[in-house]
Amino acid sequence: MPELPEVEITRRALAEELTEALIAQVVVRTPKLRLPVPPELPELLPGRTILRVSRRGKYLLFSCDGGWLVIHLGMTGHLRVLPAETPPGKHDHLDIFFEGGCVLRFNDPRKFGTVIWSATDPLAHPLLASIGPEPLEDGFHGGYLFDTGRNRSVAVKQFIMNSMVVAGVGNIYANEALFRSGIRPTRPARSLDREECHRLAGTIREVLQESIDQGSTIMDFRVAEETLRYHPLDFRVYGRKGEPCTRCGGMLEEIRLGNRSTVYCPACQR
DNA sequence: AGAATTACCTGAGCGC
């Protein structure tokens, strides 16, 4: 479940480890992920240097001289920098070896991850071009949510999980942000007034930033990543169906919205 | 255009 905070923690670690690294060799072990891995990667990448590691939503962008490697971790993807001699294991789909003896290894049991090569600006790539504003940047605010939500009958939870509305808000953080906002997940997006949109934009930023901050305090990247993955900041609703609400003590309920687990407090969220 | 549905995939957890 790499959510945005986990991807951001990964980005920071990889930026430290790989900036200026010269690619020596690429091994594609699994050519067919959910979308096909570009078969020409082993010819394209060697000889290029990683100049910058950035992020757009949950996509990681590895800026190389002359192109961009773009990786999405899907549900279960990991990226690890390991000694080059580390033998590959199960679900290790892609290796990028560097001069100097390390390898960037992509592992993804469910194969929901995506690997893209873009010779031109990746933000214009079809898979990234229509992604909405970054939730932690200035373009995302209550006024934007309000304007975008006009005429939208879809449930507000599905609305904020739509990557064209805002980038990288997954199921967990959608649940948490709506709880903190006191807004019921089933409300049609267009039923929210300006004040509610302002509150919601604020709690989305807040839950994402808190999680990133928590991960950042852990110096060891692997521990940070696993903490976010398995022992994330104590969620107040996600995974707590039937437990007492931390605010009013009432029982949390679970419903399904767009086939996603949705937990909320019927008393506090209206 | 917006909304709803399907497809992709494997490990975990469950009942039997």
Added chain:
DNA sequence: TGCGCTCAGGTAATTC
């Protein structure tokens, strides 16, 4: 112990 079932969920593609 192991079989078969369901669930988990990001997002692209497809359908309505």
